[in-house]
Amino acid sequence: MAPEIKYTKIFIDNQWVDAKSGKTFDTYYPHDGSVIAKVAEGDKADIDAAVDAAKRAFHRNSEWRQLDASQRRLTLDKFAGLLARDADYLAQLESYNNGMVLTMAKMMAHSAVNFTKYFASLADKFQGNTIPADGAVFSYTLKQPVGVCGLILPWNAPMLMFICKAIPALAAGCTVVVKPAEQTPLTALALGALLAEAGVPAGVVNIVPGFGPGAGSSLTHHAKVSKISFTGSMEVGKIIQQAAGAVNLKRITLELGGKSPLVIMNDADLAAAVPYAGRAVFAMSGQVCIAASRLYVQSGIYDEFVKRAAEFAKAIKVGDPTDPTTQQGPQTDEPTMSKALGYIEKGKAEGAKLLVGGKRIGNKGYYIEPTVFADVKDNMSIATDEIFGPVQSILKFDTLEEVIDRANNTNYGLAAGIFTTNINSALQFSKYVEAGTVWVNDYMTLAPQTPFGGFKDSGLGREYGRDCLDAYLEVKTVTINLPKKI
Numbered sequence: 420m421a422p423e424i425k426y427t428k429i430f431i432d433n434q435w436v437d438a439k440s441g442k443t444f445d446t447y448y449p450h451d452g453s454v455i456a457k458v459a460e461g462d463k464a465d466i467d468a469a470v471d472a473a474k475r476a477f478h479r480n481s482e483w484r485q486l487d488a489s490q491r492r493l494t495l496d497k498f499a500g501l502l503a504r505d506a507d508y509l510a511q512l513e514s515y516n517n518g519m520v521l522t523m524a525k526m527m528a529h530s531a532v533n534f535t536k537y538f539a540s541l542a543d544k545f546q547g548n549t550i551p552a553d554g555a556v557f558s559y560t561l562k563q564p565v566g567v568c569g570l571i572l573p574w575n576a577p578m579l580m581f582i583c584k585a586i587p588a589l590a591a592g593c594t595v596v597v598k599p600a601e602q603t604p605l606t607a608l609a610l611g612a613l614l615a616e617a618g619v620p621a622g623v624v625n626i627v628p629g630f631g632p633g634a635g636s637s638l639t640h641h642a643k644v645s646k647i648s649f650t651g652s653m654e655v656g657k658i659i660q661q662a663a664g665a666v667n668l669k670r671i672t673l674e675l676g677g678k679s680p681l682v683i684m685n686d687a688d689l690a691a692a693v694p695y696a697g698r699a700v701f702a703m704s705g706q707v708c709i710a711a712s713r714l715y716v717q718s719g720i721y722d723e724f725v726k727r728a729a730e731f732a733k734a735i736k737v738g739d740p741t742d743p744t745t746q747q748g749p750q751t752d753e754p755t756m757s758k759a760l761g762y763i764e765k766g767k768a769e770g771a772k773l774l775v776g777g778k779r780i781g782n783k784g785y786y787i788e789p790t791v792f793a794d795v796k797d798n799m800s801i802a803t804d805e806i807f808g809p810v811q812s813i814l815k816f817d818t819l820e821e822v823i824d825r826a827n828n829t830n831y832g833l834a835a836g837i838f839t840t841n842i843n844s845a846l847q848f849s850k851y852v853e854a855g856t857v858w859v860n861d862y863m864t865l866a867p868q869t870p871f872g873g874f875k876d877s878g879l880g881r882e883y884g885r886d887c888l889d890a891y892l893e894v895k896t897v898t899i900n901l902p903k904k905i
C-alpha cells in the first residue's frame with residue numbers, strides 16, 4: 420500500500436505555505452511513472468521569505484542562539500528519537516518517491532538515525548583554544564556558527580543527504596534553508612515536520628522545494644546566505660562555486676560524484692571480490708556518487724573474474740521496489756534512465772564487449788537491465804563519464820604501478836578500492852590513489868565518524884567525522900591587552 424503523503428507545501432517558520440506564485444510541480448513513483456503528489460514550487464520570492472525567516476532565527480537574541488549548546492544537542496537527539504519512531508514510514512516514503520528498493524530505504528532510515536545521533540553529539544563538543552601569542556596579551560579562539568546555510572540536496576539518497584547536511588549545520592548553531600531535489604521532495608518535508616515536533620524553533624529550519632535554476636539558484640545568489648552545502652553533479656557544482664562569489668563570499672562544501680576505480684589484484688579473494696564489485700556498482704541502480712564504475716582487474720585472473728562478474732549481474736533480481744526479494748529497483752527518473760541507456764549505446768559503439776543486459780526493461784517505470792561490459796578501454800565514454808546507472812565497466816591491467824596511474828587519470832577523485840591479500844599492494848595503492856576515501860577488501864562502507872569528500876573535481880571540503888561541524892563554523896580570535904606591569 421502506498422504511504423500517506425502528509426506534506427507537499429513549503430516549510431517556513433514552522434508553517435506550511437503555498438508558493439507565492441501558486442505554482443506546483445508533479446512528483447512521481449519511479450516504478451510506474453505515475454504522479455503521486457503535487458508539490459509547491461518555490462522560486463526566488465519563496466527563497467527570500469525562507470532566508471528572512473532563517474536570518475531572524477539567527478539573530479543573537481533569538482531562542483535558537485540563546486539556547487545552551489547542550490540543549491541544542493538534546494533537541495537534535497530528540498529528533499533522532501522521532502526519526503527512529505517513524506523510520507518505517509519514512510523508508511516507505513523514500514522508496515515511493517525515489518524508487519530505491521524498500522530494504523535499502525530501511526537501511527538508509529536506520530543510518531539516518533545513527534548519523535543524526537553522532538552529529539547531535541558534537542553540538543557541545545567543539546571549542547576554541549587559548550593561544551600563547553607573542554606580546555603582553557591573552558589570546559583565545561571562539562568557534563561560532565557561520566550564519567544562514569543553504570543546503571541543496573540530490574535525489575539519490577534524499578533523506579540521508581538531508582541529515583548529513585542539516586544536522587551538522589544545526590549542531591553548529593546555524594539556521595538553514597533546504598532546497599530538496601525536484602525529483603524527491605517528500606522525505607525532506609516530512610523531516611521538517613519532525614524537526615518542529617522535536618522543538619526546533621520557528622525559522623531555524625526552512626524547506627523550499629523547487630527547481631535548480633529557480634529556487635536553487637536564488638539560494639546560491641542570496642546576499643544573506645553565508646554558506647552553501649551542495650551534493651550533485653560536477654557541472655552544477657562549478658556553477659555554484661561561481662554563484663557563491665557573485666554577491667557575497669559564501670563558504671561552500673561541494674560533493675560532486677565520481678568515476679571511482681575498484682582494483683582487483685591477482686591475489687584477491689575472488690569469492691569476496693566478485694559480489695563486492697557487483698554491489699559497488701549495482702546498488703541503488705548505480706545512482707551512487709561512490710559507485711565503482713571503473714573496475715580494473717589484473718590480467719592473471721581477468722577471464723575468470725569477468726565470467727563470475729557476468730554471473731553475478733545476471734542473477735540480480737530487478738523489479739518492484741516494495742518486494743523484499745528485489746535487489747534492483749528503477750532509475751529515479753526518465754532523464755537518468757535515458758542518460759544511462761545512452762552510455763550503454765556509446766559503450767557498444769566504441770567497441771566494449773557487452774556481456775550482460777544493455778536494455779531498458781518494459782516501457783513502464785524507469786527500469787534498466789544490470790549491464791556488464793568487458794574489455795573496456797580507458798578512453799571509452801563508459802570509462803571516463805559518470806553514468807549513474809547499473810553499468811559495470813571492466814578494464815584489464817598488468818601491474819600495480821600501471822593501475823594506480825590509470826586510476827588517477829581522471830578529474831574525479833571521490834573514492835577508490837582495492838581487493839588484495841598483499842599488504843604492500845594495499846598500502847601502496849591507498850597511499851598513491853587520488854581519492855577522498857579508499858577501501859581495502861571492502862567497498863561503500865561509510866560511517867558518521869569517518870570524513871567523506873572528494874579530491875580534485877569531486878568536491879570541496881569534507882562531511883562527516885569529528886571535525887565536520889567546522890564546515891558550519893567560523894574561527895574568531897580574541898586578543899586582550901594585558902597590563903605591562905603588575
Ligand code: NAI
Pocket residue numbers: 571572573574575598599600601629630631632634635636639650651652653655656658659674675676677707708755758805806807
Ligand atoms: P544536479 O546537480 O542538476 O541536481 C542536484 C541538485 O542541484 C538539485 O537539488 C537541483 O535542483 C539543484 N540544482 C540544479 N541546478 C542548480 C543551479 N543552477 N543552482 C542551484 N542548484 C541547482 O543533478 P541532476 O541533474 O539531478 O543529475 C545529473 C547527474 O549529476 C547525475 O546523472 C549524476 O551523474 C550526477 N549526480 C551526482 C550526485 C552525487 O551524489 N554526487 C547526486 C545527483 C546527481
Ligand code: MG
Pocket residue numbers: 631652655
Ligand atoms: Mg541537473
